[in-house]
Amino acid sequence: MNRYKERRGKKLTQYIMLEKGVKQVKKTDLNARFLFLAPPSVEELERRLRGRGTETEESLQKRLAQARNELEFSKQPGAHDQIVVNDDLETAYQELKDFIVDGGKFGAEL
DSSP: OOEEEEEETTEEEEEEOHHHHHHHHHTSSOOOOOEEEEOSOHHHHHHHHHHHTOOOHHHHHHHHHHHHHHHHHHTSTTSOSEEEETTSHHHHHHHHHHHHHGGGTTTOOO
16 A cells, blocks of 8 residues: 655554555455545635644645545545545544444344
């Protein structure tokens, strides 16, 4: 997978190139499911990131460029099993939870 790393203090953050990562995993025999957690818009993502005050301008622009690529990829049919738009925390949490537990089937015997 293509990755780039950014050191910020003692934290190490990895950004995985979503499109290539998803495509690589889909070529394996893993029975993976894919969920994309999307911001309401790139503008809202930028507002949130700037509001945190944790990004340099350069890192912010890299994150926004990657987000645009990932949002574009997410529009392709079959790219993800589900897209959750993070515009309301409670709703997004419930959708994420429902996806993870798969309607109660998660962990059930086959």
